[in-house]
Amino acid sequence: MGYALSVKTDDAALLTALREATDSNSAAANEFVRKHQKFVYSTALRYLKSSDDAYDAVQDVFIKALKSIHNFRGDSSITTWLYRITINVCSGMKRKEKVRQFVGLDIVEELEPDRGVTPAQTTENNDFKARFDALLEQLPAKQRETFMMRYYDELSYEEISKILGTSVGGLKANYFQAVKKLAHLLKEQQP
Amino acid sequence: MIPTISTNDLSFSDKPLPLLSHEETEHLLPDYAFGKLTDVETKQFENALLQYPELAHDLEVIQHSFVFVSENTIALDRAQTQRLKNLTVHIQQRIQSANERRTKFLGFFRVMVPVCTVAAAVLVLAVPNRVSDYLFNRTGTENALTIHPEDVKDLTNGDDAAVAQSLKETDVLFNTGAATLDVSASEDLAAEKIAAQAAKRMLPKETLAVVAMNTSAFQDYFDDSSASDAMTDADATAVALAMSRKNGIN
Numbered sequence: 528m529g530y531a532l533s534v535k536t537d538d539a540a541l542l543t544a545l546r547e548a549t550d551s552n553s554a555a556a557n558e559f560v561r562k563h564q565k566f567v568y569s570t571a572l573r574y575l576k577s578s579d580d581a582y583d584a585v586q587d588v589f590i591k592a593l594k595s596i597h598n599f600r601g602d603s604s605i606t607t608w609l610y611r612i613t614i615n616v617c618s619g620m621k622r623k624e625k626v627r628q629f630v631g632l633d634i635v636e637e638l639e640p641d642r643g644v645t646p647a648q649t650t651e652n653n654d655f656k657a658r659f660d661a662l663l664e665q666l667p668a669k670q671r672e673t674f675m676m677r678y679y680d681e682l683s684y685e686e687i688s689k690i691l692g693t694s695v696g697g698l699k700a701n702y703f704q705a706v707k708k709l710a711h712l713l714k715e716q717q718p
Numbered sequence: 719m720i721p722t723i724s725t726n727d728l729s730f731s732d733k734p735l736p737l738l739s740h741e742e743t744e745h746l747l748p749d750y751a752f753g754k755l756t757d758v759e760t761k762q763f764e765n766a767l768l769q770y771p772e773l774a775h776d777l778e779v780i781q782h783s784f785v786f787v788s789e790n791t792i793a794l795d796r797a798q799t800q801r802l803k804n805l806t807v808h809i810q811q812r813i814q815s816a817n818e819r820r821t822k823f824l825g826f827f828r829v830m831v832p833v834c835t836v837a838a839a840v841l842v843l844a845v846p847n848r849v850s851d852y853l854f855n856r857t858g859t860e861n862a863l864t865i866h867p868e869d870v871k872d873l874t875n876g877d878d879a880a881v882a883q884s885l886k887e888t889d890v891l892f893n894t895g896a897a898t899l900d901v902s903a904s905e906d907l908a909a910e911k912i913a914a915q916a917a918k919r920m921l922p923k924e925t926l927a928v929v930a931m932n933t934s935a936f937q938d939y940f941d942d943s944s945a946s947d948a949m950t951d952a953d954a955t956a957v958a959l960a961m962s963r964k965n966g967i968n
Contacts, residue, residue: 556806556810557806560805560806560809561805561806564802564805565795565798565799568798568802569798578801582801582802582805585802585805586805586808586809586812589805589809590809590812590813590816593809593813655786655790656790656794659787659790677748678748678752678791679791681754696745699744699745700741700744700745702745702748703744703745703747706747706748706751706780706784707776707779707780709783709784709787710776710780710782711779711783713783713784713786713787714779714782714783717783
């Protein structure tokens with residue numbers, strides 16, 4: 528999950544390659560998608576609560592982004608830009624009632640069976656995830672969103688600040704409070 | 719993944735770092751717990767933590783509680799990687815199919831635009847009078863010269879106040895036109911014709927409708943503006959007479 532921290536170093540080169548590419552089916556386009564797909568997917572999943580809908584949304588987001596890459600002025604980071612597109616796409620999907628379920632914070636993404644992981648472990652992971660999502664619901668919205676972006680998406684405070692419109696200092700305080708509260712809730716749940 | 723720390727095992731660099739405040743230490747705590755700090759920040763944090771034992775306790779709880787969260791996150795990450803492995807292929811397929819649809823759409827217009835242009839040109843060349851009448855007379859200004867029978871019918875059959883007012887105003891305008899005609903007209907038939915045509919151009923549609931109603935013989939002239947150009951001298955005189963009669967000039 529360390530992709531977000533490495534993006535910034537070669538963003539400019541990738542943007543140049545994308546703008547110079549005459550075909551959207553270019554190596555640069557594929558690299559662009561691979562580099563940001565997890566962030567876009569996890570953001571869409573948080574809003575849509577359905578892995579299938581999130582997957583559709585991710586495709587829409589990248590198609591829009593690749594189409595309008597020439598209009599990207601670089602005022603914000605690519606991550607911030609993609610986040611805004613993702614939220615717009617997801618909002619559109621919700622409006623059109625394409626989404627079957629979006630009430631609550633439960634992310635219904637189930638961990639698929641993985642090689643090297645026993646079915647029992649997969650079940651245990653899914654159970655834990657459901658419980659953890661329920662704990663996340665207990666956080667105030669701002670703390671929850673900050674935690675998601677910082678912990679799961681690994682965005683910098685500056686990027687989150689641009690997205691949420693909160694000061695970096697405020698975000699750090701939110702993150703600390705969110706982590707502390709979750710830790711205590713987790714501790715209470717332990718046998 | 720998560721670094722562990724013992725307060726008895728803190729190392730310090732030779733160069734003293736500025737001591738962090740309680741708030742600053744709090745802000746760094748989660749990133750320290752999840753191994754996201756730089757070396758310098760780590761040293762600063764560890765240095766400051768000695769001053770704040772309550773934060774050291776929070777750190778211990780967080781590190782212990784998040785062990786399973788971290789493992790679960792790795793599993794989730796693996797699942798997402800699996801889910802997204804064909805994403806680029808699907809995106810390229812959708813872009814390609816969208817391009818194909820656009821190509822078909824543009825292809826359709828590439829054929830239809832020339833066909834429609836040729837058809838329009840043929841229409842203009844084949845029936846120039848009809849087209850020019852339609853374009854320049856029928857859809858002209860409010861004071862259109864062409865009067866159609868249905869316009870007259872609509873005007874005279876109406877019984878609401880707006881129509882009555884329009885007719886009243888029409889009469890005034892008609893009288894004005896007739897007076898002009900009276901001044902302009904002379905014994906000369908050519909001058910009468912010019913005056914009649916001038917009156918026709920000057921008077922609004924409603925006035926002409928009244929004229930057309932009262933003098934059905936001239937209906938054709940008002941139905942087809944091009945006919946007014948070919949107005950005979952006798953008809954022009956009759957129009958002038960009709961207007962003069964209406965105005966009591968006779």
